[in-house]
Amino acid sequence: MDTTPHTHTQTSCFHCGEDCSSQDITLQEKVFCCEGCKLVYEILNQHDLCTYYDLNSEPGVSQRMRVRPDKFAFLEDDKIQQQLIQFRNEQQTHVCFYIPHIHCSSCLWLLENLHRLDKGVQRVTVNFSKKEAQIIFSHSETSLRTIAELLTSIGYEPYISLQDLQHKKPRVNRSLIYQLGVAGFCFGNIMLLSFPEYFAGDGYIDESLNRLFRHMNLVLALPVFFYSAQVFFKSAWGGLKHGFLNIDVPIVLAVIVTFIRSITEVWNGHAGYFDSMTGIVFFMLAGRILQDKTYQGLSFDRDYTAYFPIAVSVMKDDKEVPTALPDLKTGDTLLIHNSELIPADGIIVRGKALIDYSFVTGESVPVNKSVGEIIYAGGRQLEGNLEMLTIKEVTQSYLTSLWNRDELQHKEERQVSFIHLLSRYFTWVVLLIATVSAAWWAVHEPARIWPAVTAILIIACPCALLLAASFTNGHILRILSRNGLYLRNAQAIENIANTTHIVFDKTGTLTGxxxxxxxxxxxxxxxxxxxxxxxxxxxxxxxxxxxxxxxxxxxxxxxxxxxxxxxxxxxxxxxxxxxxxxxxxxxxxxxxxxxxxxxxxxxxxxxxxxxxxxxxxxxRTGIHGLLQQLATRYPISVLSGDNNREAANLRKLLGHHNTLLFEQQPADKLAYILSLQEEGKKVMMIGDGLNDAGALKQSDIGISITEDSNNFTPASDGILEAGQLPRLTALIALCKANKRIIVASFILSLAYNITGLYFAVQGILSPLVAAILMPASSISIILMTFGLSEWCGKKLHQRELQGMSDKNHISG
Structure with a gap:
């Protein structure tokens, strides 16, 4: 009995590199796998663009799946165009397309030379990391539909979803960059102008120059206080409105007190603390931008509109009429073409249906449906064309309910970082010390109340703690992203570290x-x-x-x-x-x-x-080892929409004390996550498909597995590249190390604060001491967090190499 696959010598397609079943399709002694690839070559050759093939070997995309001619007819609708177009005047139109097939330098070169294929195209700018092409064209010479069809004809079909129609893409937020630039400019100049004041007692500096420098520092501090620090003011005010004392409250208090006291000092002919105030704002902004920069460009917020087409064909008077999904009504007859997604619940009225519901239910076997039966949104038709009568609008279909369930709790209401808890107690302790100091000096020497209280609030600012959190979180986020784990924000790191129960989807997650x-x-x-x-x-x-x-x-x-x-x-x-x-x-x-x-x-x-x-x-490769590692540290559950044929194999991997559940619908997965949370568990859910969306959103930390980080994924707190899943244990360990680094940095910052408070409570803190102590603490915290984060990142790599060595030793 032969169970070994036969091997055959294959000829690769010159365009896309796929195996050619025969060598009948040739042109200029080049072999192609299909007429589509041959046609693309002919187009490029005709326009003298064959440099495309010189930059990379076999760079094209297979054209075996032909696109129907009227697929982009909906782009002629003025209302749809208005939603997609970013800018338009009398001469030109700007549009941005998401093109998932961008993968190499040949793609960039060809797209940026699109004007040679269509004279109406004026310029194309490609963002490789986001797989987006910004196209500027003359609408008097070409059209949006023509460009979309041209891109498709050369193998770069744009992905246009309902989400593009309903949600305008947010503009890049550059305000933090501008605020950081202003703060950095002012902080640097204030430090330079403050040096003469530090040494004024030696008699080398003219007092009139010192007075001029003080007023110049005041002028430079104004934009920092009224512009750069606004991000902290808004955050602190937002927390106070909801009765929550977040870490930005003491930061804002320190900035305000420092600014007011500095103005008072300048008014009385003394040096202020403008250098300390601007330094606080500058370093805080730098840490926040580092943290935000890490996950920029990845989309973690998804809903059903990210998966649905922007328009479908509605049958009216025996004609196909492209109709935008928001305009679909109950009772419309839809023509669903082969491989198209079903956008709404309906009844089959003509044709055969073979529906792939794997993205909704997790069940990998397609389902046959006949005329008169109900089919649900989210399935994909695999067997020719069919006509269906809609019985629900798009927003009321079963699929959309996966996101709209009332049972879903907002994570923000359930998750509070330990940083904010520490800062809350820290703030009360600082206020208590300031109050006690004020009471002491009120009895012994009232003139020292103002210097002592303000110095305490300035020097005891928890900026070192926030710097430790911002820089450590930002750096750990970058290390994780280098290892294929892209997290929504810093809170996700802490949630991973706090996990007590891990739940896996099976199909598409544990299996490829x-x-x-x-x-x-x-x-x-x-x-x-x-x-x-x-x-x-x-x-x-x-x-x-x-x-x-x-x-x-x-x-x-x-x-x-x-x-x-x-x-x-x-x-x-x-x-x-x-x-x-x-x-x-x-x-x-x-x-x-x-x-x-x-x-x-x-x-x-x-x-x-x-x-x-x-x-x-x-x-997937390495899954067996991963499950065995995790099973020694966490309770594990596997939820699958498939039948229980794999139960025996999974039971061997997980052991008898872990949970296996099969034939699980999306509602069942969500209910299981809720039941674990009711028991006090901190749940990490790892899934891949739309059927996992509700469970991913409800879990304390939801990780979406993807074959490509730029592809569309369900709503999640993190995106993990499929090839990195076997390294999950090491990635969790790095997240746990993140908390230890922050605590160590916090202890160091406390040492600085205690040193400063020793001077502050006596009311003898001079501008020189504050100017040295504040930047010194900030810089040392930055160096410490950077060094420890890099060390933990290297340990992650060493742990992986050790695991590979152990595996090779065992196999040998």
Missing amino acids: KTGTEVTYYGITLTPPQEAMIATLAAQSSHPLNKAIVQYCGPASPEAVFDFQHITGKGVCGWIDGVFIKLGSADFTGAHRKNEIDGSVVYVALNEKLTGLFTIRNRY
């Missing part, structure tokens, strides 16, 4: 989305028989048949006669005088084998059962 494991059992097939089976299987778009084609190798050049597709049963046809059947046991005359894992496709040649193919989703 694309890789399948195909095994053949039965009478050994000859290469010609494999080729004929591949030819028959290639006539169907069913995922199981596609897996069989991949297993059997290149198709036979022979034609298929009397091909039939029996919905829910299988396919059959004549090839070179042999009648072949592929499908279910009943269809092929086999006895069903329930004990076999995975999906089963039987094969019969000339009405004689030959064998069967088993198709299983392959577990």
Whole structure:
């Protein structure tokens, strides 16, 4: 019995690099896998753009899946254009397209030379990291639809979703950069102008110059106080309005007190503390920008509109009318083309339906539906075209309810960082010390009340704590992103560290989305028989048949006669005088084998059962080791929309004390997460699909697995590249180290504060001491957090190398 896949010598397509089943499609001695790839080459060759192929080997995208001619007809609708266009005047129009197929330097070169394919295009600017192309074109010479169709024809189809129509993309927030620039300029100049004041007692500096420098410092401090520090004022006020004393409150208090006392000092002919005040604002802004910069460009907030097309075809008077999704009404008849997403719940009125609900339910096997049956939004049609009558509007469909459930609690209401808790107690302690000091000096020497109280509030500012948090969080976020884990914000680091229970989705998370494991059992097939089976299987778009084609190798050049597709049963046809059947046991005359894992496709040649193919989703590399590591540290649950065929394998990996649940609908996953949280667990949910959206949002930390960080993913707190999933244990350890670094930095800042308070409570804190102590503490905290973060990052890499070494030792 032969269960080993056959290997074949293949010729790669000159354009896209895919294997060519034959060498019949050629041009200028170059071989192509399909007429589409050949057509793209002809277009580029005609316009002298074949440099595209010199920059990278086989840089193109396969054109085997043809796009129907009217797919972008909706872009001629003025109302839709207005939502997509960023700028328009009499001469030109600006639009930004998301193009997921951008992957190499050849893509950049070709897109930036788009004007050579369409004279109406004036300029194209490509953002490689975001996979976006900013296109400026003359609308008198070309149109939005023409450009979209041109991009598609050369293999760069723009992805336009309903989210683009309903949510305008936020403009890049540069206010923090401007505020940091102003604060840095003023802080540097104030420090320079303050040096003469520090040494004025030596008699080397003219007092009139000192007076001039003090007033210049006052002028320089104004924009910092009234402009740069506004971000902290707004945050502190927002917390106070909701009865929450966040870490920005003592920062703001220190800034205000420092500013007021400095003005008083200047008025009385003394040096102020403008250098300390501007230094606080500058370093705080620098830390916040470092933290924000890390996850810029990734989209963590998703809803159903990110997955839906912007328009569909509505049948009116036997004609296809492109209609924007928000304009769909109950009772409209929709034409759903092959491979299109179903946008609303409805009833099939014409055609055959093979619906892939894997993105909604997690079940990997497509479902057959016939005329009169209900189909739900979120499924993808795999078998030709069908017509359906909508029974619910888009916003009321089952799919949208995954985001709109009333049971979902807002994480912000449930999660409070330990930094804010520390700052709350810190603030009360500082206020208590200031009050006691004021009471003491009120009895012994009232003249020292104002200097002592203001000095305490200035020197005891928790800026070192905030710097420790901002710089450590920002740097850890960058280290995590270098290792394929992109987190929404700093709070997500803390939530990962606090996790007490981990929940995995199975299909697409533990198993790969694309890789399948195909095994053949039965009478050994000859290469010609494999080729004929591949030819028959290639006539169907069913995922199981596609897996069989991949297993059997290149198709036979022979034609298929009397091909039939029996919905829910299988396919059959004549090839070179042999009648072949592929499908279910009943269809092929086999006895069903329930004990076999995975999906089963039987094969019969000339009405004689030959064998069967088993198709299983392959577990990702390294998953076995990951689950065994995590099982020793956390309780683990695996939730799957599939049946329980994999229960035995997963039970071996997880042990009997962990939870396995199969045939789980999205509502079941959400309910399970809620039940764990009611028990006081801090839940990390790791999933990949739309069916996990509710559970990801509800969990304390939701991580979405993606094959590509720029692809669309469900709403989540973090995005983890699929290849990095086996390193999850080490990434969690790094998040835990983050908290220890912040605590260590906080202890160091307390040492500075205690030193400063020793002088402050006596009312003898001079501007020189404050000017030295404040920047010294800030700079040392920055150096400490940077060094410890880098050290932890190197430990993460060393731990990975050690794990690989141990694995090789065991295998050897």
